[in-house]
Amino acid sequence: MTIETPKRLRIVIPVFNDWESLNILLRELDSVAPALPYRVVVSAVDDGSIQSSEGTLTSIEHLQALDKVEIVRLSTNVGHQRAIACGLCLACDTADMDAVLIMDSDGEDPPQTIPELLAATNGKKDFCVVGARRKRSENFTFRMSYIIYKNVFKAVTGKRIGHGNFSLLSSGYASRLVMLPDLWNNLAAALMRSRLPIQQVFIDRGTRYAGKSKMNFTSLIVHGFSAISVYADTIFVRLLLATLVGAGITVVASTTAILLRLFVPAYATPGWATTVTFSLIIIVLQAFFTSLTSLLSLLNNRVQRLILPIVDYKPYVRTVETIFSRTPSA
Structure with a gap:
């Protein structure tokens, strides 16, 4: 008789100084995990944070359902999108997952909607599901700027972009994505350019857990050009x-x-x-x-050496620290 090994979901979360929000998110993920058909591992990618996480992540003392929580320390600040790329590449290199979920740490990607993303896979072996924004919670100026960005993206590329980082990929599709140089610039645009079959799930954007968003007007412009550059x-x-x-x-x-x-x-x-x-x-x-x-x-x-995320991410990863594990031997 063969004992089937439980499937494992790795959640990649980029963090820059926002440890208070991550602490709340871990608690929320722990409450959602029992309803998921996966053992859940959380990889928080510390994007060269200046503020220490010490004494902030108090929720790990009360975790019941998460399998493991680790902090991937990057050697320097590489930016939000490249931190995601590093976390995704490390997840593929570790090869201990059946699926990977990318989400932000601030609460605007609601953990309660993860079951909706999983349901959209329809039991397929390979899948790519993204959370498309149905309702946003930012101020008027930011919402208008985002609308302008989407329209400019459509005008210059001929493509519509309606999703952000909140996405769920099978391990097979994730392994294909980390081979694309475009991932180093922008996850959402790289997914579109990858020609993977994308399934959209419409969700409402959550409310930020704590602090203020680091995505200001200038950051939005840089983010927009990073996405557009994928279609240069x-x-x-x-x-x-x-x-x-x-x-x-x-x-x-x-x-x-x-x-x-x-x-x-x-x-x-x-x-x-x-x-x-x-x-x-x-x-x-x-x-x-x-x-x-x-x-x-x-x-x-095209004849020059391009960035290959699965190879070039390694010098940026300084340490991988396990801060919680239900199975010490894992």
Whole structure:
């Protein structure tokens, strides 16, 4: 008789100084864990925090259902998205999981919705489920900025992005994702670019547990450009095509100006046609050569060594510290 080994879910959580929120999140995850068909391991990725976690994570003394909690200490601050990449790569390297869940530590990814993500897998061996925002809890300025970001993303890439970091992947799909250089820039965009079949589950954004969000207007712009950069090749091609359209418009405008000057001189102001024509030609040529140079530079980079997250994350991981385990021998 063969005893089936319980499946294991590893939860990757990036943290930067927000230990108070993580403490509450661990308590929430512990209350949700009994309802999950997995043994749950939590990997909190310390993204070079300045504030110490010592004396803050008091909830670990009362954990009942979580299997293990560990803190992955990075050697320096690499940023939110790269901290996620490091945690995801370490999870794949450890090879002790059947699925991995990525979520933020601040409570805005509600632990109570994890069963909904798991239900969306429909019992499949391989899956990629993301939590799409149905209702947000930030202030008006941030919500409007986020709407602008999504619209700009759609305009320059031709793709709609409606999810963030809250995502659930099978171990097989996670192993494929950590091979993509795009993961080093932005998780959500990398998932879209990976061509994995993505299942969306609409959830309401939770309320922050404690403190203030570190995602300000500037951070949102950087985050937005990081996501957009994943589609750099698509963007440069679209810019090149737009430049060619502009060149066509310039030819039409120039031809019209010349015809007006030749056949309707009464309506032609001396010198204006030449000025307008040459100005348009110069603008179009500058745009064309800028787009072409950028595209060729991008294509040339394909023969250079790219970031490979599953290999290049290792120097950033300083230590892995187990702060709680129900099975000391594990």
